[in-house]
Amino acid sequence: MALIVQKYGGTSVGDVERIKKVAERIKAFRDEGNQLVVVVSARSGVTNELIARAEAVCPNPPERELDQLLSIGEQETIALTAMALHGIGVPAISYTGAQAGIVTDMAHTKARIHSIDAEAMIKDINAGNVIIVAGFQGINSDGDITTLGRGGSDLTAIAIAGAIKADVCQIYTDVDGVYTADPRIVKNARKIEEISYDEMLELASSGSKVMQSRSVEFASKYDVVFEVRSSFNHNPGTIVKQEVASMEKVVVRGVAIDKNQAKIQLLGLADRPGTAAKVFRALATANIVVDMIVQNAGRDGVANLTFTAPANESAKAAKALEPILAELGGKIATHDQFAKLSIVGVGMKTHSGVAATLFTALAECGVNIDLISTSEIKITVAIEQAKADEAARAVHTAFGLDKA
Amino acid sequence: MALIVQKYGGTSVGDVERIKKVAERIKAFRDEGNQLVVVVSARSGVTNELIARAEAVCPNPPERELDQLLSIGEQETIALTAMALHGIGVPAISYTGAQAGIVTDMAHTKARIHSIDAEAMIKDINAGNVIIVAGFQGINSDGDITTLGRGGSDLTAIAIAGAIKADVCQIYTDVDGVYTADPRIVKNARKIEEISYDEMLELASSGSKVMQSRSVEFASKYDVVFEVRSSFNHNPGTIVKQEVASMEKVVVRGVAIDKNQAKIQLLGLADRPGTAAKVFRALATANIVVDMIVQNAGRDGVANLTFTAPANESAKAAKALEPILAELGGKIATHDQFAKLSIVGVGMKTHSGVAATLFTALAECGVNIDLISTSEIKITVAIEQAKADEAARAVHTAFGLDKA
Numbered sequence: 001m002a003l004i005v006q007k008y009g010g011t012s013v014g015d016v017e018r019i020k021k022v023a024e025r026i027k028a029f030r031d032e033g034n035q036l037v038v039v040v041s042a043r044s045g046v047t048n049e050l051i052a053r054a055e056a057v058c059p060n061p062p063e064r065e066l067d068q069l070l071s072i073g074e075q076e077t078i079a080l081t082a083m084a085l086h087g088i089g090v091p092a093i094s095y096t097g098a099q100a101g102i103v104t105d106m107a108h109t110k111a112r113i114h115s116i117d118a119e120a121m122i123k124d125i126n127a128g129n130v131i132i133v134a135g136f137q138g139i140n141s142d143g144d145i146t147t148l149g150r151g152g153s154d155l156t157a158i159a160i161a162g163a164i165k166a167d168v169c170q171i172y173t174d175v176d177g178v179y180t181a182d183p184r185i186v187k188n189a190r191k192i193e194e195i196s197y198d199e200m201l202e203l204a205s206s207g208s209k210v211m212q213s214r215s216v217e218f219a220s221k222y223d224v225v226f227e228v229r230s231s232f233n234h235n236p237g238t239i240v241k242q243e244v245a246s247m248e249k250v251v252v253r254g255v256a257i258d259k260n261q262a263k264i265q266l267l268g269l270a271d272r273p274g275t276a277a278k279v280f281r282a283l284a285t286a287n288i289v290v291d292m293i294v295q296n297a298g299r300d301g302v303a304n305l306t307f308t309a310p311a312n313e314s315a316k317a318a319k320a321l322e323p324i325l326a327e328l329g330g331k332i333a334t335h336d337q338f339a340k341l342s343i344v345g346v347g348m349k350t351h352s353g354v355a356a357t358l359f360t361a362l363a364e365c366g367v368n369i370d371l372i373s374t375s376e377i378k379i380t381v382a383i384e385q386a387k388a389d390e391a392a393r394a395v396h397t398a399f400g401l402d403k404a
Numbered sequence: 405m406a407l408i409v410q411k412y413g414g415t416s417v418g419d420v421e422r423i424k425k426v427a428e429r430i431k432a433f434r435d436e437g438n439q440l441v442v443v444v445s446a447r448s449g450v451t452n453e454l455i456a457r458a459e460a461v462c463p464n465p466p467e468r469e470l471d472q473l474l475s476i477g478e479q480e481t482i483a484l485t486a487m488a489l490h491g492i493g494v495p496a497i498s499y500t501g502a503q504a505g506i507v508t509d510m511a512h513t514k515a516r517i518h519s520i521d522a523e524a525m526i527k528d529i530n531a532g533n534v535i536i537v538a539g540f541q542g543i544n545s546d547g548d549i550t551t552l553g554r555g556g557s558d559l560t561a562i563a564i565a566g567a568i569k570a571d572v573c574q575i576y577t578d579v580d581g582v583y584t585a586d587p588r589i590v591k592n593a594r595k596i597e598e599i600s601y602d603e604m605l606e607l608a609s610s611g612s613k614v615m616q617s618r619s620v621e622f623a624s625k626y627d628v629v630f631e632v633r634s635s636f637n638h639n640p641g642t643i644v645k646q647e648v649a650s651m652e653k654v655v656v657r658g659v660a661i662d663k664n665q666a667k668i669q670l671l672g673l674a675d676r677p678g679t680a681a682k683v684f685r686a687l688a689t690a691n692i693v694v695d696m697i698v699q700n701a702g703r704d705g706v707a708n709l710t711f712t713a714p715a716n717e718s719a720k721a722a723k724a725l726e727p728i729l730a731e732l733g734g735k736i737a738t739h740d741q742f743a744k745l746s747i748v749g750v751g752m753k754t755h756s757g758v759a760a761t762l763f764t765a766l767a768e769c770g771v772n773i774d775l776i777s778t779s780e781i782k783i784t785v786a787i788e789q790a791k792a793d794e795a796a797r798a799v800h801t802a803f804g805l806d807k808a
Contacts, residue, residue: 016460023461050480056420057427057484058491065490068498069483072476076454079473080461086469087462094472098502099547120547143503143524 007157010044023084042073063108074134097137104138111146116163151212172231177238196243206342207258262314286320339388361398411561414448427488446477467512478538501541508542515550555616576635581642600647610746611662666718690724743792765802
């Protein structure tokens with residue numbers, strides 16, 4: 001018998017038929033003797049409908065009221081899921097975020113969880129009930145409903161698993177787990193059995209879309225082991241946990257590519273202290289997420305600054321930088337046809353020659369490297385977009401990821 | 405400057421355009437210097453949609469979960485109404501039933517309000533905000549969401565008006581107020597300016613559909629004066645309040661008819677102590693609301709018992725009484741083409757000849773009286789359905805209700 005937290009996303013509970021399927025899956029786990037807390041999202045599409053209605057009455061609605069509104073999406077799903085369980089003979093009790101004791105800070109629409117008072121939940125679990133908790137929401141110290149922002153339901157599940165010391169936390173999604181590479185591109189990509197939080201974070205930030213980074217960070221901080229698995233089958237997924245020594249035997253855990261990148265170059269900037277700060281503050285103010293940054297301190301008091309950003313934001317970036325260029329001189333060049341390729345693995349810390357293997361693999365398939373950036377457990381290169389898939393396959397093979 | 409509670413029903417907030425109109429109306433009151441607490445229902449149709457979804461996952465959903473589900477209807481409207489006010493420059497804060505401190509008993513789907521802790525609300529009012537409260541819902545001492553059942557939003561408004569000692573409580577509906585008779589039937593019916601709680605209750609129970617009795621009872625118990633008025637115009641409505649001496653000058657306040665009645669006769673029952681109790685317990689168990697009851701203690705140890713019930717329930721009543729008739733002997737006769745006509749007025753207590761005037765008016769238009777039942781401030785007769793409208797007009801005139 002185990003105490004299990006499960007999380008089902010909006011697609012898994014998208015309509016009444018799917019909710020009934022989720023209920024059957026929950027029942028199967030309970031029939032095996034487990035205790036369950038289940039976190040559900042709003043039915044897919046509901047949140048967007050509510051936002052459209054909000055914008056129809058007020059172009060810029062107050063965030064407190066937006067949270068009051070959006071939280072009903074999950075409140076609907078918890079009640080329907082609890083009912084569906086009753087319908088098949090399983091006692092179930094639904095909890096809103098507030099009822100589950102999920103206390104957050106005051107930051108509406110992107111609140112952080114402060115604490116969880118799980119007393120009521122634990123009492124109901126011990127009385128034999130399945131607990132259904134609304135993901136994505138909590139309550140602040142004023143009693144106002146807050147929402148947790150993107151990926152909020154994963155965060156709810158992981159936080160509850162930590163609070164009730166669950167044995168297992170299962171994040172159900174539409175993929176089987178975390179793969180060594182995107183299986184749509186690298187045909188012989190394999191599902192990873194175990195991965196460390198840090199590797200998962202680096203993969204997420206490199207274009208692997210399985211989970212939002214903040215949920216992984218939260219799990220890492222509170223040491224909550226969780227499993228990413230599919231709600232469409234019963235295969236085991238990928239366990240995400242603290243790094244253990246044996247993980248270092250594998251040099252590279254996975255390869256990620258992000259094909260939607262632009263390379264932006266600022267050429268001939270006045271090379272003064274504070275130049276880079278001005279540039280990146282302007283980009284941050286425009287909400288542009290910048291990644292690889294390379295600066296060449298130039299001669300004659302001018303510098304060249306290069307960075308990558310999502311390709312669909314390169315025009316916005318150019319606009320945001322206009323006043324800076326007017327002040328510092330220099331010109332801008334944007335190239336939209338770029339991709340980022342990253343290799344991630346905690347084994348890099350103790351293995352040498354990783355970069356050499358990567359560069360050799362890329363050279364052998366004729367891929368030119370435009371930018372390089374490294375962290376302790378990741379190497380990222382910016383390359384030509386058209387060759388990204390081929391490069392991913394070559395690198396995947398070069399690091400032996402094809403083999404079990 | 406007054407402290408005003410307003411209540412808008414599901415039709416008034418039926419879509420985003422109507423919500424914006426309600427916001428304009430609220431703003432107009434606020435611009436006159438008033439403080440406002442506004443109670444809103446769910447958008448019309450939403451509650452039925454949610455019930456349909458509930459029944460699709462579970463034929464007989466638990467009432468706690470049904471309340472958890474249904475309460476989101478009002479939660480949507482409060483957030484949208486608060487947003488619409490923000491959109492036109494009015495600071496507004498939405499409150500769920502729980503946030504408004506509305507504590508109820510444990511009876512899910514038909515909870516009674518125990519108490520209201522209005523402290524937070526009063527603080528926000530005094531800070532200059534319009535408060536938007538979800539009608540129809542509260543929270544019980546376990547922290548579970550409860551709903552108040554039919555007419556629940558009126559009840560919320562009246563209870564809040566009592567709790568915050570509002571100067572005025574306005575119940576907005578789709579009619580102008582309470583009329584001396586149904587204007588669709590009696591063309592010269594007039595809007596009543598003031599009516600006592602007891603008269604309002606008797607009219608409601610006699611077929612006048614303006615408000616549920618429980619809200620009027622609650623207002624009477626806590627002495628909350630309220631006004632029934634239209635959300636489609638700015639006319640003054642009908643004030644409902646404690647009886648005052650001057651009200652007795654008017655003998656009859658209004659005439660109500662209910663054309664959907666059956667007369668059910670039980671003939672030749674064994675006349676023993678407990679016979680009537682058995683009959684009406686069987687009907688109560690079948691949830692049949694019985695009204696006028698007449699018993700003729702007969703000769704030879706048999707009795708005849710006659711009562712009225714909604715016509716669409718006469719078959720159900722006959723079925724419920726089968727075992728009783730098998731036990732006590734006797735037979736049943738049901739007649740579906742009946743109507744009830746009632747005259748209501750606190751003035752009856754101090755005026756004589758009221759019954760005589762009623763019976764004369766009915767006789768003069770050839771209406772036969774089948775059953776008669778009286779209370780201190782009401783006389784009801786059961787008559788032939790086909791003549792009900794004509795009878796209502798004659799009685800309305802006979803008591804001088806046509807005249808201002």
